[in-house]
Amino acid sequence: MPDVFVNYRTGDGDKTARAIAIYLRGRFGHDRIFLASTSIPLGRQFDETLLANARRCAVLLAVVGPDWVDAPALKDPSDWVRKEILESYQNQNQVIAVLDGRKTDRLRPSDLPKVLRWFATSQSHRLDEHNFERDLRTLADELCRLVPHLCSDDDGGPEPDPESGPGPTIGDAKAAVLFGSSVGGDAGTVVKGNSAPVHVGNGSQVHNAPHFAGGIVNYVAGSHRGDMNQRPEAPRGRSEDE
Secondary structure (H helix, E strand, C coil): CCCCCEEEEEEHCCCCHHHHHHHHHHHHHHEEEEHHHHHHCCCHHHHHHHHHHHHHHEEEEEECCCCHHHHHHHHCCCCCHHHHHHHHHHHCCCEEEECCCCCCCCHHHHHHHHHHHHHCCCCCCCECCCHHHHHHHHHHHHHHHHHHHHHHCCCCCCCCCCCCCCCCCCCCCCCCEEECCCCCCCCCCEEECCCCCCCCCCCCCCCCCEEEEEEEEEEECCCCCCCCCCCCCCCCCCCCCC
């Protein structure tokens, strides 16, 4: 039986509910997270399955979208969102409101049917679209605290690579780096769509002209008349005629 039941209303938080389920399943295992659209086997009576899982779960996460409180169905005793929340609450399971985004206001008892007013005074958790991954991880960590056995195989989720910075990097490339829209053969490292100078490996970076250097000889393409001195610099303390 799943430990976490993800409750949502279609059209108002369902995408966030799926994202929550995917993340939690990645950390705790698929069978421990219940999401109606993917957890009910074909041919199974959905009404019995929904209520049985809402009743037996340890935690019900109710995704509250911007229009959740204004849905007329919430005042209907036959509404499934309402029935699942009440079924879990009446069986003394932990019920947590997950506020979807910054535009979703905190619940107020006066906005809810009498049987749900307790829901507005329960501590909620917000998923901010600008810090979605961080807030998801915080939610999962809190579930570990509430349901310790849920996390028996949890490794804490993927950690960001501190060496990679805010985006993809090339690092110390050991093969060719190509710029353009198409490559062929053994291309090595490929960089596409670059809009600024890119440096790979050790050595100087030269732009806008073919260039090579070796020993005391340098070559720079283009016409140069009187503006370049190719002679090596004489060591200090010696004249150039010595």
